[in-house]
Amino acid sequence: LHELLSSRYCRHCREANTDEGGRGDERGNEQRPAARRHVASVAIAAGGQHGAQARGSGSSLAPSAAAAGQAPLVCHGHSRPIVEIAYSPVTDDGFFLISASKDGKPMIRNGETGDWIGTFDGHKGAVWGACLDRPALLAATASADFTARIWDALTGDEKHKLEHKHIVRTVDFSSDSRQLLTGGAEKVVRVFDMERPDAGPTLSLEGMAGPVRCARWHNDDRWILVTCNDVAGVKVFDARSKDVVGALPTDGACLSMELSPAAAAAADGAAFITTADGSTVKIFDAHTLQEVKTHHLPHQAESASYIPSTNRFVAGGEDLWVRVFDYETGQQLECHKGHHGPVHCIRFAPDALSYASGSEDGTIRIWKLATAAAAATAAAATADSAATAAGGGAGGKGEGLERNGVSGGVVRVGATEEVIKKVEGFHIAAS
Numbered sequence: 001l002h003e004l005l006s007s008r009y010c011r012h013c014r015e016a017n018t019d020e021g022g023r024g025d026e027r028g029n030e031q032r033p034a035a036r037r038h039v040a041s042v043a044i045a046a047g048g049q050h051g052a053q054a055r056g057s058g059s060s061l062a063p064s065a066a067a068a069g070q071a072p073l074v075c076h077g078h079s080r081p082i083v084e085i086a087y088s089p090v091t092d093d094g095f096f097l098i099s100a101s102k103d104g105k106p107m108i109r110n111g112e113t114g115d116w117i118g119t120f121d122g123h124k125g126a127v128w129g130a131c132l133d134r135p136a137l138l139a140a141t142a143s144a145d146f147t148a149r150i151w152d153a154l155t156g157d158e159k160h161k162l163e164h165k166h167i168v169r170t171v172d173f174s175s176d177s178r179q180l181l182t183g184g185a186e187k188v189v190r191v192f193d194m195e196r197p198d199a200g201p202t203l204s205l206e207g208m209a210g211p212v213r214c215a216r217w218h219n220d221d222r223w224i225l226v227t228c229n230d231v232a233g234v235k236v237f238d239a240r241s242k243d244v245v246g247a248l249p250t251d252g253a254c255l256s257m258e259l260s261p262a263a264a265a266a267a268d269g270a271a272f273i274t275t276a277d278g279s280t281v282k283i284f285d286a287h288t289l290q291e292v293k294t295h296h297l298p299h300q301a302e303s304a305s306y307i308p309s310t311n312r313f314v315a316g317g318e319d320l321w322v323r324v325f326d327y328e329t330g331q332q333l334e335c336h337k338g339h340h341g342p343v344h345c346i347r348f349a350p351d352a353l354s355y356a357s358g359s360e361d362g363t364i365r366i367w368k369l370a371t372a373a374a375a376a377t378a379a380a381a382t383a384d385s386a387a388t389a390a391g392g393g394a395g396g397k398g399e400g401l402e403r404n405g406v407s408g409g410v411v412r413v414g415a416t417e418e419v420i421k422k423v424e425g426f427h428i429a430a431s
Contacts, residue, residue: 082358142168183212295330316343
């Protein structure tokens with residue numbers, strides 16, 4: 001209750017929460033320190049099982065978000081801002097979520113529940129990029145310590161360290177996990193052979209217009225998509241000839257680029273590339289590279305994500321809110337508050353039932369898509385009705401157990417409303 005009141009009504013607490021996690025330069029140097037609880041820097045839970053959880057560092061419900069209509073799963077653990085999150089495809093063990101943070105401690109979680117699985121410990125600087133390969137057996141991270149590292153995602157052991165001459169911002173596995181893309185402040189995109197990573201890069205794309213912000217494999221690993229800091233558009237390179245074979249135009253510097261997860265592609269095989277440039281979200285056909293949708297948003301968007309099967313795209317930015325939009329019309333369908341800092345990254349889960357957001361406040365929040373949340377609510381209501389009917393039948397009319405506001409088959413809704421009125425009635429004077 002104190003957290004709810006202080007974050008909503010006290011100006012000083014609200015400003016502190018907004019700045020929580022601090023801002024830093026590209027190397028991850030703190031300009032405003034923050035103290036947050038984070039998980040121990042162990043490698044991965046014993047036994048190498050994805051299902052293991054860290055004590056006291058799982059997910060919880062955010063009271064402040066409930067007022068916005070939905071209480072997300074809140075994933076604590078990082079002590080600095082989160083700058084990238086990425087889901088694995090659906091595997092036999094489910095799907096997983098990896099996060100990159102300025103605290104230098106990339107983490108892997110259960111993608112559905114948000115439960116912490118492990119922390120990859122070894123980087124000496126901020127981690128700017130992280131990804132998992134398709135089977136979720138390998139993880140790769142990009143760091144301000146001038147290295148990219150490959151990890152065993154089951155044990156947490158570091159397998160390889162790839163030295164660079166400057167900050168590394170992005171990493172991406174090829175579809176067969178045999179090659180790794182890296183890019184960063186050197187303005188060079190490199191490809192490493194995972195069977196001989198210490199032999200140096202097998203391919204280098206040099207002379208980029210600026211520091212590389214994001215690089216992704218595409219078109220069965222024949223193309224490489226590249227975005228650069230402070231440079232508009234996405235360049236498409238042929239991985240064999242190194243030639244530019246296409247470009248995706250954006251209105252401003254491309255802040256976010258995403259390929260629709262293969263598992264969630266449309267039934268007709270359509271796939272899309274989604275970009276965000278601060279005020280505009282654009283969606284391109286991934287096969288033809290033609291622009292198919294452009295939405296000018298009334299709010300700043302630092303990151304956006306789209307999955308065809310949902311007919312929705314999500315976006316987040318500096319105003320702390322997470323929004324859901326209709327793909328066809330661009331109309332805002334949902335708006336959720338919960339983060340206490342700008343939203344730097346947002347991604348749909350591969351099952352298309354939820355999406356995750358990472359923020360300056362050092363937390364990841366997993367939100368249910370409205371259609372999925374409605375189905376879950378309906379199922380819960382059906383179960384409650386059955387339980388209520390069973391209780392009334394056993395004890396007679398007006399009898400039975402009194403639990404969670406249900407007495408004799410009658411739900412007392414007034415109690416919650418009374419508490420809300422009392423909370424809203426408090427006036428906290430600034431000290």
